[in-house]
Amino acid sequence: MGPDEKTIICRCEDLTLKRLRELIASGYTTVDEIKRISRAGMGPCQGRTCRALIEREIAAMTGVPIREQKPAKYRQPSRPVTFAAILGGEPREEDC
Amino acid sequence: MINTQIAVIGGGPAGLRAAVAAAQLGAQVLLLDESDHLGGQLIKQTHKFFGSQQQFAGSRGIAIAKKLEAAARSQENIAILQEATVLGIYEDGVLLAEHKGRVIKVRAQRIIVAVGACERMLAFPNNDLPGVYGAGAVQTLMNVHGVRPGRRVLMVGAGNIGLIVTYQLLQAGVEVAAIVEAAPTIGGYLVHAAKVRRAGVPIYTSHTIKEAHGEEAVEGATIWQLDANRQPVAGTERHFAVDVICLAVGLSPLSDLLWQAGCQMKYVPELGGTVAVRDAHLCTSNPRIYVAGDVAGVEEASSAMVEGQLAGLSAALSLGLGGKEAQEQLAEAKAQLSALRAGPVGEKIRAGLAWVEKGVTADA
Numbered sequence: 001m002g003p004d005e006k007t008i009i010c011r012c013e014d015l016t017l018k019r020l021r022e023l024i025a026s027g028y029t030t031v032d033e034i035k036r037i038s039r040a041g042m043g044p045c046q047g048r049t050c051r052a053l054i055e056r057e058i059a060a061m062t063g064v065p066i067r068e069q070k071p072a073k074y075r076q077p078s079r080p081v082t083f084a085a086i087l088g089g090e091p092r093e094e095d096c
Numbered sequence: 097m098i099n100t101q102i103a104v105i106g107g108g109p110a111g112l113r114a115a116v117a118a119a120q121l122g123a124q125v126l127l128l129d130e131s132d133h134l135g136g137q138l139i140k141q142t143h144k145f146f147g148s149q150q151q152f153a154g155s156r157g158i159a160i161a162k163k164l165e166a167a168a169r170s171q172e173n174i175a176i177l178q179e180a181t182v183l184g185i186y187e188d189g190v191l192l193a194e195h196k197g198r199v200i201k202v203r204a205q206r207i208i209v210a211v212g213a214c215e216r217m218l219a220f221p222n223n224d225l226p227g228v229y230g231a232g233a234v235q236t237l238m239n240v241h242g243v244r245p246g247r248r249v250l251m252v253g254a255g256n257i258g259l260i261v262t263y264q265l266l267q268a269g270v271e272v273a274a275i276v277e278a279a280p281t282i283g284g285y286l287v288h289a290a291k292v293r294r295a296g297v298p299i300y301t302s303h304t305i306k307e308a309h310g311e312e313a314v315e316g317a318t319i320w321q322l323d324a325n326r327q328p329v330a331g332t333e334r335h336f337a338v339d340v341i342c343l344a345v346g347l348s349p350l351s352d353l354l355w356q357a358g359c360q361m362k363y364v365p366e367l368g369g370t371v372a373v374r375d376a377h378l379c380t381s382n383p384r385i386y387v388a389g390d391v392a393g394v395e396e397a398s399s400a401m402v403e404g405q406l407a408g409l410s411a412a413l414s415l416g417l418g419g420k421e422a423q424e425q426l427a428e429a430k431a432q433l434s435a436l437r438a439g440p441v442g443e444k445i446r447a448g449l450a451w452v453e454k455g456v457t458a459d460a
Contacts, residue, residue, distance in 0.1 A: 003307065006221040017219055048214045052348055052369065057219075067363045071370065074355040076184025081194050089199030090097065 009057070010050035012043020020054065024061045031055060031072035041072070044080050100126040100175070102411050103191055103204035105182050105353065108136020109397045110389025110404035111210035112164040117408030117425075118208075119171040121418035126202060127174055128193055130181040134168065135161025136212060138397060140235035143260055146285075147398030150432060157397065158239075164401075182211075185357035189384055206384055206411040209354055210404060213347035213368060213390035218252065221307040227314025231261045231344035238268050246340035250317045251275040251297075252305050258344030259288035265342075266295050273336040276303040276319050278326065306333060308341055317341050347394045359385055366448030367393030373452045376430065377410035378403060386411050393452070395445055399436050405429045 004018035015038050028034050031041070031054050040054060041047030055066045104115045107129030115127045133139055141157020152160045168174050180195040191202040215230035217223070229237075229245055231253070237243045249270055251262050254277035262272050275292065280302045282289045293299065302322045309316040321332035348369040355361055360373040360381035372380040372387050379386050388407035389400035406429040412418055413426065437445050 003221040006307075007219050008224040009219060011224060046352065048348075048350070049217045052216055053219050066365075071355075071361070071363070074352040076186075076192065076356055077194075078183055078352045078356060079181050079194070081183055081199065082197075085194050085197050086199045088197065090201055 009053050010038070010040035010043065010047075012045055012049075013039040013041075015040040015050065017057070020057055021061065024058060029058055029062050029064070030070045031058070032070070034058075035072060046074075046078060046080075047072070097190075098126060098175075098200065098202045100124050100202065100204050101415055102126070102206045102208065102408075103128065103202055104208045104210060104408075105191070106136065106210035106212060106389070106391075107131075107134040107165075107168075107176070107178070108210060108212050108389060108400065109138055109160070109164060110212075110391075110400040110407070111136070111208070112168050113401045113404030114208045114210055114386075114388050114408035114411070115174050115404075116164075116167045116171060117405045118412040118417075119168075119174045119408075121409065121412035121422050123173065123412045123415065123417055125171075125174045126177060126204065127168065128177045128180040128182055128191075128202070130179065132179055134165040134176070134178070137232065137235075138164075140232070140239045141397070142239050142264060145397065147396065148432065148436060151398035151401050151436075153398070160397070182353060185209075185353055185385070187358075204384075205415060206386065208386045208388060208404075208407050208411055209372075209391055210388045210400075210407070211350045211353065211391050213349050213394050215343070216346045216348055218305065218343055218345055220305050222310065222314075223308060225308050225310050225314045226312070227310065227339050228308060228341045229343065231257050231342055234261055234340070234342050235264065238264060244268055244270055245342070246314075246338075247271065248273055248336075248338045249340040249342050250305070250319070250336050250338045251342050251344060253277060253344035253346070254279075254282045254284055254289065254299055254301070255344060255346065256284035256288060258342075259284040259292055261342065261344060262292045262297060263288065263295070266292070266297070270340075272297045273338050274319070275299045276305060277301045278304045278322055300334075304328065305341065314339050314341055347390060349391045349394060351391060354380065354385070354387065354391070357382060357385060362452050364393070364448045364451045366444045367452070369394075371452055376453060377426070378407040379410060379414070383414075393445065393448055396436075399433060399445075402429050402432045402436065406433065 007017035101124040104127045138157040138161035147153045306318040306320045354372045386407040388403040
């Protein structure tokens with residue numbers, strides 16, 4: 001394996017630097033696009049590890065500084081939560 | 097549904113101070129923290145702090161955590177919910193949180209986000225081997241659980257965290273083979289750098305990690321030199337037999353809740369990443385949401401405490417609580433922040449703040 005294949009960008013979803021570079025080269029040039037095609041940032045840590053690394057690689061390959069990149073969206077829940085926790089939680093107000 | 101006047105998210109130095117400041121003006125406060133202890137990262141800080149007398153300079157971080165927690169627990173109008181992870185902030189001021197396996201709802205008139213920051217990672221071959229740690233994880237292992245992370249460490253990063261954790265490793269009887277720093281100069285305070293140099297740890301500036309080695313776990317690391325354009329120079333490799341690679345390469349504000357709540361955000365490298373635009377009283381573009389501490393810009397615990405004070409006071413004042421005395425406290429907190437950020441050490445922070453304090457209606 002080459003060094004890029006042994007470099008992990010997203011630990012939750014096993015995205016390597018090699019794959020990230022292939023994706024950027026083939027036109028996926030925002031964090032959201034990379035996320036949708038590779039699942040990077042969709043694991044338990046929700047991008048806390050990979051996001052900054054992906055932004056930096058996009059900047060290095062496309063020349064677009066991070067400040068000018070289209071930021072990825074954040075959605076709730078910001079942490080993984082089980083269905084059991086939701087079902088065991090409070091009822092909807094209209095059901096009360 | 098829990099109803100409260102002010103919800104504070106995060107029980108570190110900023111959140112605890114914010115809760116106490118608001119409660120002292122008579123606000124009903126709910127403090128949510130995801131861990132089972134209060135004090136945030138302070139509980140790992142076994143060293144004495146600098147900063148100002150008001151922010152307990154000369155005390156160890158862990159002692160400061162105890163003081164802040166005691167102050168919060170002594171306020172009857174602060175309810176504390178530990179092991180409560182906030183999952184989202186909604187338009188109507190409702191928070192969703194998971195509390196011990198149950199999802200709960202909190203409706204708050206004001207929300208102070210004081211969730212801190214997360215550690216940055218580096219991309220290098222074999223960076224997923226067991227033995228590659230963030231500096232915060234090393235501190236948790238050693239200073240909270242009393243577990244040594246390994247026998248011999250390569251430290252990456254010569255900022256204050258890298259230097260302090262190096263010294264703490266030495267105190268725990270762990271060898272530190274070297275410190276590497278990508279910048280041409282040491283980022284941390286000279287007093288910390290001098291201490292580790294006297295202990296015999298070499299610091300390689302303009303160097304970075306090339307790769308980690310090992311099959312099942314880290315067995316070694318190769319570093320190499322960086323040129324003036326921060327490009328690696330082939331032929332300058334050095335190898336170290338280590339079983340731990342400790343990354344102290346900075347922190348990023350944990351701004352996801354603020355993004356998700358729709359606050360106006362800005363990427364400001366001087367503050368560590370993306371932060372909420374806010375006014376001088378730490379109110380974001382959403383008049384219900386305030387920020388304090390590292391989530392507002394990565395800085396030190398002392399400034400996080402004062403920001404917490406400021407945000408707590410401003411949030412309570414905005415609800416019509418407090419009087420002339422509270423206004424004076426507000427002015428005092430602002431003066432303390434300026435003092436902490438004065439001089440060459442605060443230059444970077446001042447430059448960063450100039451981007452986000454222009455007023456919340458400035459360029460979107």
